[in-house]
Amino acid sequence: MSPRARVVDPGRLARWCMEHLGSPLADELFRSGHLSAVIGLRLADDREVVVKVRPYSPRMAACVEVQRRMFQAGFPCPEPLTGAAPFGGDVGDDVATAEAYIPDGALLPSVDHAASAFAEAFARLIRLAPRPAEVSTLDPAPSWAAWNHAGDGLWPCPEDGVDLGEVAGADWIDDAGRRARDRLRAGHGHGGSEAVIGHCDWLAGNLRWSGDELLVVHDWDSMTADSEAVLVGFAAALYSTVNADELASVEDTERFLDAYCHARGRQFSTDELQRSWAAGVWTRAYDAKYQHTVGQPITALSEHEAHERLGRTGSGSHMP
Helix, strand or coil: CCCCCCCCCHHHHHHHHHHHHCCCEEEEEEEECCCCEEEEEEECCCCEEEEEEECCCCHHHHHHHHHHHHHHCCCCCCCECCCCEECCCCCCCCEEEEEECCCCCECCCCHHHHHHHHHHHHHHHHHHCCCHHHCCCCCCCCHHHCCCCCCCCCCCCCCCCCCCCCCCCCHHHHHHHHHHHHHHHHHCCCCCCCEEEEECCCCHHHEEEECCEEEEECCHHHEEEEEHHHHHHHHHHHCCCCCCCCCCCHHHHHHHHHHHHHHHCCCCCHHHHHHHHHHHHHHHHHHHHHHHHCCCCCCCCCHHHHHHHHCCCCCCCCCC
């Protein structure tokens, strides 16, 4: 989200690879990322790897462990090659991880099967993921998934430290986020909402396909623990069907939710379904608020779509 690219010292990167991967660098394949630096490398022993450097957080160890277990279970994800190892010289500095590089693949499955393909892949991930008690903490959740954050105010603080309250408005975004949060809190702790682990950034850009077959899921920093209904709601609102730059429409979200329940073999209760819709409103409203605050065009959610989605949460769709 932030335009400030993370700078990684080449000498430190070379030393880290030698220490943790046992091979000198041969070539850099690509470099991307903002808050995190994502660097594709070819090592002198011909392995191709991706090294990710980001600020230290206690949740990183659990994210790597979940990824490792998913790889061992046969889920299509890059093999972790290291744990979360210090990258700087002091405790609390940046940490880095390395994983196998998996290139290629299409951003989207076929248009006719996009909802079912994304939903079935997500159902498989939820089914194979370890239980929250089996790994160390995944807290705090990434900000776009932190509807129940402990801070003051409606919105959590993004990872780049931007204050989402520093720019007034837009009122309809704040209202949508508040209504979604209140609906989620109203159902929090009810029966059937036991926490599971899932991916909270199920964007097309984080998955690659061969036809309708899932090749790989990336961005395992986005693992979090929440109720199944909430995690599915995030995914159903964030995936794409026609263009990777266009998030799911209301109809796309409906198709995803139907396909997910079919894949898991059980329909959601009315309360679970409403909480899924509320979670989708929350994460899309959070992104819209961020876009508004930093002066970007608001593309994550429209006022009309917020009305439509809120109407499916069971809390009413009236907005100022």
